[in-house]
Structures are given as structure tokens and as C-alpha cells.
Amino acid sequence: MYPAECQKKGDWCEEHLRAKSQCFLCDPKLNEEFAAQYRAKLGNEPPAVEDKSGKTKS
Numbered sequence: 001m002y003p004a005e006c007q008k009k010g011d012w013c014e015e016h017l018r019a020k021s022q023c024f025l026c027d028p029k030l031n032e033e034f035a036a037q038y039r040a041k042l043g044n045e046p047p048a049v050e051d052k053s054g055k056t057k058s
């Protein structure tokens with residue numbers, strides 16, 4: 001999945017710089033899916049997703 005392709009299709013999350021349809025940061029449901037895939041692939045819990053809003057940047 002290439003960002004440019006997603007952006008062309010309008011399937012792009014500007015906030016998290018990933019395909020909107022795959023942005024589990026925006027959609028908790030995808031987060032669960034991601035976690036399930038992660039567990040299936042790596043056999044352990046995925047790292048917690050941290051919101052970077054604490055960072056000061058203008």
C-alpha cells in the first residue's frame with residue numbers, strides 16, 4: 001500500500017500519515033484488528049499506541 005495511492009483515492013489520514021482505512025489511531029475498531037494481527041504474527045501483545053500530542057511543535 002503506497003501513501004501516494006491512498007492520497008489519490010482520498011484514503012489518507014493527514015494526522016497520522018497513513019491510509020485512513022488503516023488508521024487504527026482514528027478508529028478503535030481497527031486498533032483491535034491491528035492488535036489481533038500483531039498477536040497472530042508475533043505471538044505477543046502489540047506496543048501501546050502513544051499519542052504524540054504532548055510534543056510541543058508549532
Ligand SMILES: [Zn+2]
Binds near residue numbers: 014015016017024026
Ligand atoms: Zn488517523
